Amino acid sequence: MKIAIVGCGNMGMAFAKSFLQYDLVKKDNLLLIEKSIERSEALKAEKTGVVVDTISSRISDADLIILSVKPQDFSALQDALREAIQPQQVILSIMAGIPISAIQEKLNHRLVIRAMPNTPAMLGMGITGFTAAKEVDLTNLRKVENLINATGRSIFLEDESMLDAVTALSGSGPAYFYYLVKAMVEAGKQMGFDESVASLLVKQTMLGAFHLINTADKSLDDLIKAVASKGGTTEAALKRFEEGELADTLIAGIKAAQVRATELSKS
Template identity: 55%
Template sequence: MKIAILGAGNMGLSFSKSFLKYELIKPENLHLITRNKSRISKIKEEFPYSEISIFEEVRELDADLIIIAVKPQDFRYVAENIQFSLKENQMVLSIMAGIKIEKIQTLLNHPLVVRAMPNSPTLLGMGITGYTSAEGISFSQLINIERLLNSTGRSVYLEDEDQLDGVTALSGSGPAYFYYIIDAMIKAGVEMGIEENLSKLFVKQTMLGAYHLINNSEKNLEELIKDVASKGGTTEAALKTFEENSFKDILKSGILNAEKRAKELNG
């Protein structure tokens, strides 16, 4: 399989590294395309055996799969300035937030489109990607796409494309919510007199341990909270403050606004 990645940013390069790591493609069958000329030398250092091109200079594209990894705000410009024509049997995989399959098909004048929403832990092969496809794509073609996506972590096929905006808000943007909460916890530790690096250690290890407890316990989240929050204790004092300030509602509202923005990106 030959793969071209249109948009050699963080996500495009992390996908490339996963494909090569698991030997799903040969380095010489990977074509990375960027609009940023200043990044060419750095990309060549990381991918010495792959083809690297400037977007405006690509006149032909020999690839079985074209992955569109540009920012959604840049897609219209990219679609209107493509110098090559898409061949009938070429597959397109979009990892752009918000841009629906129908719009991609229209702007590219090409029917074979799969839309996916990964998240940043794909950099470590620990991401999760929701994906869906246009009509007319065969089961074997979807299996090939899933195989590629699974090299970056886990993937889940969704029948309803509208759910991808929710996936974008929940898992695509999700890592930033955790970083935000972790940052607040670390700063609280510093305010209590704990040295910053030590505060980071306590918070990060706490998060890691809590994750493993969720994964390995038969208890639900409410029961796990009760296990920590003894009556009249310190945890209960913190949780009471969260409830009084509607922290859960604020978090949900933010996630719903992220979904709203994902829908707007298709406009």
């Protein structure tokens, strides 16, 4: 299989490296198109694939073209891509917000799959929601699904509009988790720990607690109850969170991300 990746930043390279790790593509068959000189020099030094800086007829060789530039950068490349693209090539877009119909229209091309991964894809521990234009046949869909699964797990969604919710929940989700971890580390520092000690306490707590979610046969409410003794310390913290409407704020934030994804689709 020959793959071209347009935009080789965080996510483009998470995909590229996962494919290489599982031998789903050979380096010689991996075309990396990266505009940033600094980044493309680094990619050349890493020898991850064939690195070029612009879209040219070389892209016409690829079976699959992955679009992993920022949504705002799509319009600048669409003309060059429309010129070079061949009818049998499959496009996989991971750009937040941009609907399949817009990509089809701008590129004058039908075979478009749209996916929303997240950064743990860098470790093969991502989760990706994806959907496809009705013109994409099962063979191509399976091929792309196999590639996505090299970055972690995946979930196929019939309804494209749910991809904006995937973006808000799991696409952006890692940042919410880091935000929470950062606040807990800050609390540790304010209580007198060095950053490194606070960080160790928090990170190991999050790791252990995560595994309990997955292994203990208990609901999240039961897991909370198992920590929060009547009249104890956890209860004091949870009461303060409730007063500050922390859960509602988190939910509102996630919905704001969904709204932004929908706005991006219209810009």
